[in-house]
Amino acid sequence: MKIILASTSPRRQQLLALADIDFIIQSVEVDESVLPNETPQDYIVRMVQAKATAAGQNLTGCYEAGENHYLVITSDTIGVLADGLSILVKPTDKADAFTMWQKMSNT
Structure with a gap:
C-alpha cells in the first residue's frame, strides 16, 4: 500500500519520517475560506475532507502499474x-x- 501525505507541513513530514513510514508528499489546493456561521468543528472536518478528496482525485498516474491501494493522510490546524x-x-x-x-x- 502506498501512503500519501496530502500536506506540505514540515512537521507532519517529520512525524512520518520519524516513524520510519515511506510516504509520498502531494500538495493540494482547496478553498480554505470559512463559511458564514460555520462552527470550528464543521470547518475543520470540511477542510480535511476537501484535502483528502483533492488528493484522491490527483492519484491518476502516481503509481507504478498494478498499484491500486493507497492511504491518504491529511489534517489541518x-x-x-x-x-x-x-x-x-x-x-x-x-x-x-x-x-x-x-x-x-x-x-
Whole structure:
C-alpha cells in the first residue's frame, strides 16, 4: 500500500519520517475560506475532507502499474478563540498574524 501525505507541513513530514513510514508528499489546493456561521468543528472536518478528496482525485498516474491501494493522510490546524466560535486560519501576512495575536490576547 502506498501512503500519501496530502500536506506540505514540515512537521507532519517529520512525524512520518520519524516513524520510519515511506510516504509520498502531494500538495493540494482547496478553498480554505470559512463559511458564514460555520462552527470550528464543521470547518475543520470540511477542510480535511476537501484535502483528502483533492488528493484522491490527483492519484491518476502516481503509481507504478498494478498499484491500486493507497492511504491518504491529511489534517489541518486552526485556532479557536475563547468564545468557541471564532476561527483563526493561516495568516496571510505579518499584519494579519499580528491582528490574530491581538485577538488571542483580548487586546
